[in-house]
Amino acid sequence: MKLYNWQFAPNCRRVRMFVLEKGLDLPSIEEVIGSGLRLLPQYIETWPHAMVPMLELDDGTRIGEAMAICRYFEDEFPDPNLMGRDGREKGTIEMWERRAYDECMIGTAEVFRNSHPEFVDRGIPGTTAKVPQIPALIERGKGRVARYYQKMQDQLRENRFVAGNRFSVADITTLCAIDFARAVDMSIPSDCPDVARWHTEISARSSAARSV
Amino acid sequence: MKLYNWQFAPNCRRVRMFVLEKGLDLPSIEEVIGSGLRLLPQYIETWPHAMVPMLELDDGTRIGEAMAICRYFEDEFPDPNLMGRDGREKGTIEMWERRAYDECMIGTAEVFRNSHPEFVDRGIPGTTAKVPQIPALIERGKGRVARYYQKMQDQLRENRFVAGNRFSVADITTLCAIDFARAVDMSIPSDCPDVARWHTEISARSSAARSV
Numbered sequence: 001m002k003l004y005n006w007q008f009a010p011n012c013r014r015v016r017m018f019v020l021e022k023g024l025d026l027p028s029i030e031e032v033i034g035s036g037l038r039l040l041p042q043y044i045e046t047w048p049h050a051m052v053p054m055l056e057l058d059d060g061t062r063i064g065e066a067m068a069i070c071r072y073f074e075d076e077f078p079d080p081n082l083m084g085r086d087g088r089e090k091g092t093i094e095m096w097e098r099r100a101y102d103e104c105m106i107g108t109a110e111v112f113r114n115s116h117p118e119f120v121d122r123g124i125p126g127t128t129a130k131v132p133q134i135p136a137l138i139e140r141g142k143g144r145v146a147r148y149y150q151k152m153q154d155q156l157r158e159n160r161f162v163a164g165n166r167f168s169v170a171d172i173t174t175l176c177a178i179d180f181a182r183a184v185d186m187s188i189p190s191d192c193p194d195v196a197r198w199h200t201e202i203s204a205r206s207s208a209a210r211s212v
Numbered sequence: 213m214k215l216y217n218w219q220f221a222p223n224c225r226r227v228r229m230f231v232l233e234k235g236l237d238l239p240s241i242e243e244v245i246g247s248g249l250r251l252l253p254q255y256i257e258t259w260p261h262a263m264v265p266m267l268e269l270d271d272g273t274r275i276g277e278a279m280a281i282c283r284y285f286e287d288e289f290p291d292p293n294l295m296g297r298d299g300r301e302k303g304t305i306e307m308w309e310r311r312a313y314d315e316c317m318i319g320t321a322e323v324f325r326n327s328h329p330e331f332v333d334r335g336i337p338g339t340t341a342k343v344p345q346i347p348a349l350i351e352r353g354k355g356r357v358a359r360y361y362q363k364m365q366d367q368l369r370e371n372r373f374v375a376g377n378r379f380s381v382a383d384i385t386t387l388c389a390i391d392f393a394r395a396v397d398m399s400i401p402s403d404c405p406d407v408a409r410w411h412t413e414i415s416a417r418s419s420a421a422r423s424v
Contacts, residue, residue: 049311049363061300068306075299087287088273094280099261103338123352126315127359134348140335147339151261 003069004043004054006033010105010180012053013211014066017172020207022077027055037118044128051126067097070169082169093163096155096170099148100162104177107144110137112184145186149195156194160201167202175202215281216255216266218245222317222392224265226278229384229423234289239267249330256340263338279309282381294381305375308367308382311360312374316389319356322349324396357398361407368406372413379414387414 003026005012019026032043032052044050047062055069056062063069074083084090113119114137123131152174155162162170178188178199188195202208215238217224231238244255244264256262259274267281268274275281286295296302325331326349335343364386367374374382390400390411400408414420 055303057300059300061304063300063303063307065307065310068303068310071296071306072299072303075296075302084283084287087284088269088271088275090287091267091275091280091284092273094283095275095277098277098280124356129355129359131352131355132348134346134352136344136346136348140343140346143341143343144336147341 001027001058002056003027003029004032004047004052004056005029006039006052007031008033009052010108010176011051011066013176013179014173015053015055015069017176017207017211018070018082018169019073020210021080021082021167021172021205022073023080024073024077037116049126050128067101067169067173074169082167082172084168089163093168093170096163097168097173099151100170100174100177103144103148103151104174104181107141107148108177108181108184108186110141110144111186112180114138114141142186145181146189149189149192152195152198153192156198161198167205171202172207175199175208213239213270214268215239215241216244216259216264216268217241218251218264219243220245221264222320222388223263223278225388225391225423226385227265227267227281229388229419230282230294230381231285232419232422233292233294233379233384233417234285235292236285236289249328261338262340279313279381279385286381294379294384296380301375305380305382308375309380309385311363312382312385312389315356315360315363316386316393319353319360320389320393320396320398322353322356323398324392326350326353354398357393358401361401361404364407364410365404368410373410379417383414384419387411387420 003015016026032040034040039050039052047054049064051064053066053069054062054064055072063072084093113123114133114135119133121130121132123133159165161167162174182188188199215227228238244252246252251262251264259266261276263276265278265281266274266276267284275284296305325335326345326347331345333342333344335345371377373379374386394400400411
């Protein structure tokens with residue numbers, strides 16, 4: 001088994017943190033990022049989806065998309081459970097996991113990719129086509145992240161963890177997304193004390209430190 | 213159990229088609245769209261995520277996000293299986309399901325929401341904040357959908373269904389996303405005959421017609 005990886009990429013960190021929470025060793029890791037923050041051409045040639053992370057199994061099966069890879073590990077290594085034990089819990093966890101991705105991760109990616117000088121003409125991932133940056137997305141992305149912080153303050157005021165009273169994959173995606181936001185200067189606002197409290201607690205887990 | 217719904221919205225159709233593929237009757241449906249293609253204020257008041265679909269269970273649990281709702285149904289009604297039977301299959305199906313969403317559904321939504329006169333200052337869903345349309349996203353969205361069609365032509369040339377040799381939730385999301393693209397004038401290109409062949413086959417399922 002091999003994980004094709006870009007160490008900085010928050011979507012890769014989601015997988016690494018998930019695997020560590022399972023109590024597993026990280027799989028063999030191949031770093032596929034080259035100069036100018038570009039995926040290596042030889043990687044894109046064999047994996048035209050042109051994204052990381054990607055997990056290659058020993059039988060040759062290749063799985064892309066962070067949550068799809070986590071789903072594989074959840075099935076193969078059910079304990080500890082990170083994605084829910086019954087329908088109600090599975091649905092609730094996935095709802096919060098998707099929000100962390102759609103609102104915070106994508107919002108931050110809009111800011112990052114449409115402003116960073118290394119991403120000129122690479123406004124979205126997953127393609128080698130020329131996709132111009134759209135400066136208006138910087139403001140839109142910042143608004144999305146700001147609203148997400150407020151939403152999570154409401155949720156974490158009432159709940160210890162993102163999806164309720166126990167740790168789940170929703171906490172993993174949220175941590176990776178918020179740390180990405182913090183890295184591009186969108187810190188946890190001072191009027192979100194419960195997000196800060198939660199962030200301190202989750203960051204203290206060994207999986208958080210070891211996945212960076 | 214009640215499904216809060218907007219009949220036209222492709223994300224709501226994903227849930228309805230999924231439920232029908234399970235051989236279930238649709239749950240009680242409450243339409244929450246009002247004039248000007250806006251969610252009813254009384255809905256947003258009780259559900260500040262301000263999105264559809266949302267499933268309310270009899271115990272009061274509320275689950276948003278189409279795939280989270282489907283995950284609930286998959287757990288409660290395992291047959292027929294639509295999300296994978298082992299880790300390898302679950303991962304593969306989720307990978308293709310996510311691509312249909314991220315590339316085709318979101319690409320089409322970028323075109324739709326940033327061009328439609330009813331969505332001025334409502335550039336993204338899930339908020340009542342003023343979010344200006346960004347005309348440059350129309351072109352970007354069209355490019356995403358065009359590339360997605362080519363990717364699916366490659367996949368469906370080799371496979372009967374989106375995620376391999378059997379029908380799955382990946383086909384549902386792909387159909388709903390492609391029908392959304394077709395509705396906003398991004399038809400299946402003539403150089404994608406296998407996408408057209410697949411579309412004909414999936415559209416002939418009773419769940420496809422009954423979910424519209």
